[in-house]
Amino acid sequence: MESNNVISFADKLIAAIEQKGTPCIVGLDPRFKDLPAAITQQCLDEYGETLTGITHSILRFNQQVIDIVSPYVPAVKPQIAFYEMYGPPGVQAYLETITYARQKGLLVIADVKRNDIGSTVAAYSNAFLGRVPFWNNQLKPVFNVDAVTVNPYLGSDGIQPFLDDCQKYGKGIFVLVKTSNPSSSEFQHLPVEGEAFYLHVARKCKAWGENIMGNQGFSSVGLVVGATFPQEAIQIRKLLPQALFLVPGFGFQGGKAEDMKHFFINGRGAIINSSRGIIHAYRQEPYARKYGEEQYQQAIAESLQTMIRQVDQILQ
Amino acid sequence: MESNNVISFADKLIAAIEQKGTPCIVGLDPRFKDLPAAITQQCLDEYGETLTGITHSILRFNQQVIDIVSPYVPAVKPQIAFYEMYGPPGVQAYLETITYARQKGLLVIADVKRNDIGSTVAAYSNAFLGRVPFWNNQLKPVFNVDAVTVNPYLGSDGIQPFLDDCQKYGKGIFVLVKTSNPSSSEFQHLPVEGEAFYLHVARKCKAWGENIMGNQGFSSVGLVVGATFPQEAIQIRKLLPQALFLVPGFGFQGGKAEDMKHFFINGRGAIINSSRGIIHAYRQEPYARKYGEEQYQQAIAESLQTMIRQVDQILQ
Numbered sequence: 001m002e003s004n005n006v007i008s009f010a011d012k013l014i015a016a017i018e019q020k021g022t023p024c025i026v027g028l029d030p031r032f033k034d035l036p037a038a039i040t041q042q043c044l045d046e047y048g049e050t051l052t053g054i055t056h057s058i059l060r061f062n063q064q065v066i067d068i069v070s071p072y073v074p075a076v077k078p079q080i081a082f083y084e085m086y087g088p089p090g091v092q093a094y095l096e097t098i099t100y101a102r103q104k105g106l107l108v109i110a111d112v113k114r115n116d117i118g119s120t121v122a123a124y125s126n127a128f129l130g131r132v133p134f135w136n137n138q139l140k141p142v143f144n145v146d147a148v149t150v151n152p153y154l155g156s157d158g159i160q161p162f163l164d165d166c167q168k169y170g171k172g173i174f175v176l177v178k179t180s181n182p183s184s185s186e187f188q189h190l191p192v193e194g195e196a197f198y199l200h201v202a203r204k205c206k207a208w209g210e211n212i213m214g215n216q217g218f219s220s221v222g223l224v225v226g227a228t229f230p231q232e233a234i235q236i237r238k239l240l241p242q243a244l245f246l247v248p249g250f251g252f253q254g255g256k257a258e259d260m261k262h263f264f265i266n267g268r269g270a271i272i273n274s275s276r277g278i279i280h281a282y283r284q285e286p287y288a289r290k291y292g293e294e295q296y297q298q299a300i301a302e303s304l305q306t307m308i309r310q311v312d313q314i315l316q
Numbered sequence: 317m318e319s320n321n322v323i324s325f326a327d328k329l330i331a332a333i334e335q336k337g338t339p340c341i342v343g344l345d346p347r348f349k350d351l352p353a354a355i356t357q358q359c360l361d362e363y364g365e366t367l368t369g370i371t372h373s374i375l376r377f378n379q380q381v382i383d384i385v386s387p388y389v390p391a392v393k394p395q396i397a398f399y400e401m402y403g404p405p406g407v408q409a410y411l412e413t414i415t416y417a418r419q420k421g422l423l424v425i426a427d428v429k430r431n432d433i434g435s436t437v438a439a440y441s442n443a444f445l446g447r448v449p450f451w452n453n454q455l456k457p458v459f460n461v462d463a464v465t466v467n468p469y470l471g472s473d474g475i476q477p478f479l480d481d482c483q484k485y486g487k488g489i490f491v492l493v494k495t496s497n498p499s500s501s502e503f504q505h506l507p508v509e510g511e512a513f514y515l516h517v518a519r520k521c522k523a524w525g526e527n528i529m530g531n532q533g534f535s536s537v538g539l540v541v542g543a544t545f546p547q548e549a550i551q552i553r554k555l556l557p558q559a560l561f562l563v564p565g566f567g568f569q570g571g572k573a574e575d576m577k578h579f580f581i582n583g584r585g586a587i588i589n590s591s592r593g594i595i596h597a598y599r600q601e602p603y604a605r606k607y608g609e610e611q612y613q614q615a616i617a618e619s620l621q622t623m624i625r626q627v628d629q630i631l632q
Contacts, residue, residue, distance in 0.1 A: 029436070033449055049451040081436045085443035087411055087458045092404040115429055115467055117497040117569075120345070120397045127401035133349055135365040142403045151431055153469050153492055155499030176469060181433035183471030190516060192506045197513065200506060253433075 009147055009172030010214035010222075010244060014268065016074030016107055022308045023264075023315075026069045027111070027248070027275025028078035028097060030058050034280045036296040039064075055089040058082075062097045065279050066104055068301050072308060075107035075146070077246075077273050098145055107146040109246065113176065115151035115158055122161035124148075129173075130165035147172035149224055149246070152201050159208055163221070166212050172220040172244070175205050177236060180226025180249030202236045205243065218244050218269055227255020227272065230262045237265060245270040250307070251277030257310035267315045278303050325463055325488030326530035326538075326560060330584070332390030332423055338624045339580075339631075342385045343427070343564070343591025344394040344413060346374050350596045352612040355380075371405040374398075378413045381595050382420055384617050388624060391423035391462070393562075393589050414461055424461040425562065429492065431467035431474055438477035440464075445489075446481035463488035465540055465562070468517050475524055479537070482528050488536040488560070491521050493552060496542025496565030518552045521559065534560050534585055543571020543588065546578045553581060561586040566623070567593030573626035583631045594619050 017023050032040075032054055040057045047053035066076065078101075083094035101108050114124040126132045128148045131139030150162060150173050162173045178188055178198045188198040202223060209221030222244035225233050233245070245263045249255040251274040263270040281287040281303035282296040291299040333339050348356075348370055356373045363369035382392065394417075399410035417424050430440040442448045444464045447455030466478060466489050478489045494504055494514045504514040518539060525537030538560035541549050549561070561579045565571040567590040579586040597603040597619035598612040607615040 033453075044451070051450070054450065079432075079436055081430075081432060081439040081443075084407075085439040085448050085458060087443070088404045088408040091400075091407045095403055113431055113467075114397075115431075116395075116397060117495065120395055123397040123401040127397075127403070132401050134367070134370065135360070137349075142401060151429075151467050151469050153467050153503060154495050154497055155502030155504070157497050157499040179433065179470050181470055181473050183473040186471035186520065187469060187513075187517065188471070190508045190513065192508055192513070197503075197506065197508070201503065204502065 006168070006170040008170055008212065008214035009166065009220040010212075010218040011216050012146065012170065013074065013107060013172070013244060013271070014214070014216040014218060017271070020072060020074045022073060022312065023271045024304070024308050024311055025073050025075040025077055025109070025271045025273050026065070026278050026304065027273050028062055028065065028076050028279065029082050029275040030061055030279060031082065032058065034283055035061050036282070036293050038294070051086060051089050055086050055093040058086075058090075059093040059096050062093075063100050064297065065300060066101050066106070068297055069278070069304055070101070070104040070106050072304060073106070075109055075271060076101050077109040077111050077275075079111040079275065095143060098143060109147045109149070109174065110143060110145040111149050113149050113151050115154055117154060118157040118161060121158050125161040125165045129162065129171040130169055147174060147222070149174045149176065151176050152204065156204070156208070163208060163212065166220050172222060174222040174224045174244070174246040175201070175208070177201050177205065177223040178225050178229050178232045180228045180253050180255065184226065184229070196232075196235075198232065199235060199239065202239050206240050209243065213242065218242055222246055224248065225263060227260070227263075228253055230259035233262045237262065241265050243269070246273065247271065248273045248275075250274045257314055260311055261314050264315065272311055274307055278307065322484070322486040324486055324528065324530035325482065325536040326528075326534040327532050328462065328486065329390065329423060329488070329560060329587070330530070330532040330534060333587070336388060336390045338389060338628065339587045340620070340624050340627055341389050341391040341393055341425070341587045341589050342381070342594050342620065343589050344378055344381065344392050344595065345398050345591040346377055346595060347398065348374065350599055351377050352598070352609050354610070367402060367405050371402050371409040374406075375409040375412050378409075379416050380613065381616060382417050382422070384613060385594070385620055386417070386420040386422050388620060389422070391425055391587060392417050393425040393427050393591075395427040395591065411459060414459060423463070425463045425465070425490065426459060426461040427465050429465050429467050431470055433470060434473040434477060437474050441477040441481045445478065445487040446485055463490060463538070465490045465492065467492050468520065472520070472524070479524060479528065482536050488538060490538040490540045490560070490562040491517070491524070493517050493521065493539040494541050494545050494548045496544045496569050496571065500542065500545070512548075514548065515551060515555065518555050522556050525559065529558065534558055538562055540564065541579060543576070543579075544569055546575035549578045553578065557581050559585070562589065563587065564589045564591075566590045573630055576627055577630050580631065588627055590623055594623065
């Protein structure tokens with residue numbers, strides 16, 4: 001497991017994209033109030049109006065979503081905030097969601113945006129990507145995902161422990177470079193030596209990723225580049241042809257299919273994420289009218305097929 | 317609880333500093349391998365070589381540390397990475413550590429460095445500072461700490477949900493501005509319009525905090541400014557006389573007592589944190605030789621008194 005023959009995350013992701021035939025991935029960001037009543041009613045009956053009832057509702061919903069999407073997508077991206085908000089049982093639901101997704105053959109990208117000084121980041125990295133010290137210096141995996149999102153603000157020593165675990169265990173990171181939210185420009189676009197700040201972060205990512213190149217020409221140090229900023233994606237892609245882009249913000253946040261081509265290089269090297277637009281599709285038009293909450297599974301399935309088709313047309 | 321008469325976090329912190337007579341706080345960053353054998357042996361007997369054994373060891377140790385330090389300091393700062401690394405039971409130990417510290421009259425600053433897009437940050441903010449939606453739109457506190465550390469990279473909309481909860485519930489945030497780690501300069505010192513990047517972040521913090529001013533002249537939007545960078549602290553203090561500084565990196569990371577005066581304004585407005593230097597003092601000189609692991613409690617108590625005295629001398 002710690003040999004030099006470990007397969008790089010980048011190669012695993014590229015292979016999974018080719019196998020499934022799409023770079024679309026699904027964000028597992030379940031909102032309790034938006035869950036189908038059929039599921040919450042079932043858990044209410046079993047667990048009452050308790051925290052356990054909530055976190056089991058979330059887990060059960062996720063398992064159904066994973067059953068629906070796992071034949072079609074290479075990866076899922078569970079956002080930890082929506083689980084951590086329910087405390088330890090919420091984190092338990094997060095862990096079981098990860099386990100279930102991996103059992104179904106999916107790669108799992110934990111959207112955690114963790115960051116800290118080096119000695120603290122080592123704890124995060126060990127927990128999500130590596131191994132954690134137990135009794136008698138035994139090392140055991142805890143969350144054991146394939147990749148995490150990380151925040152670059154503290155510089156190299158807040159990234160290095162992740163790089164070590166990436167190399168050792170065939171894992172990956174996606175560094176926040178240009179985020180999908182409206183105010184991302186406040187700091188990320190500040191001018192530094194004639195260039196936007198985010199491009200300096202992108203250059204650092206290039207350096208961080210140079211020793212973790214896979215055989216398919218991509219590094220396991222990827223970048224988060226928001227779907228809502230295609231012009232910035234062009235700039236970053238010029239600098240980093242060998243970087244994997246994780247592209248959030250498609251659909252619900254406003255990212256458009258026709259812009260997606262800018263995130264790829266020769267049709268490869270990016271994954272496009274939609275969260276609410278897929279998993280809660282039954283609450284949005286046209287699926288709300290067509291299927292309604294009762295047929296939430298059909299709404300999830302159809303919204304995913306629509307997204308896959310849209311992105312596929314762009315890549316043809 | 318949601319009335320306008322809520323006491324601001326800034327006022328609560330200033331009052332607690334005055335009551336205890338020191339701005340020193342203790343970081344609860346327990347490393348399992350560094351815990352006293354007396355505690356781990358006890359938990360090994362009770363729970364075996366299990367994850368529960370580890371997380372109970374951590375919790376029991378924390379409770380003893382809190383018993384020792386709570387008469388003397390205004391606040392503790394538990395670093396979540398060292399709990400999250402042990403999965404859901406680790407987060408349970410984190411929650412119980414928070415509860416115990418608050419029962420002992422301490423303010424609790426959750427060192428989580430969370431950050432994300434607005435809708436996701438709302439989940440974090442509700443979990444740590446505010447109230448989380450349960451069944452039937454009931455709102456309940458989950459971690460219920462007094463303040464959190466946050467990362468600014470995503471700009472205002474990744475901060476606003478925290479500001480809302482700060483105002484509503486009398487809570488605070490400390491925004492990473494100039495961090496204590498060696499590589500913090502890589503991005504934080506990039507030149508933007510003739511000024512280091514971190515000063516632009518500091519200015520934003522000023523704007524974010526202007527509507528959450530307490531009666532003592534300080535805002536509940538504080539800043540993280542590393543003890544290892546006193547010159548930068550002078551620059552930031554010029555811009556933000558009304559900001560609370562959370563100053564990590566004292567002791568173990570190299571921050572020196574004589575430099576601490578630069579972080580204050582008229583002897584007020586900063587809290588100085590030491591983590592490993594206090595809680596694992598029995599593993600470091602001169603306490604390791606003087607007390608050894610058996611008398612870990614004396615080592616913790618004496619290292620704290622030394623720190624308090626050093627900082628007090630500077631402030632006289």
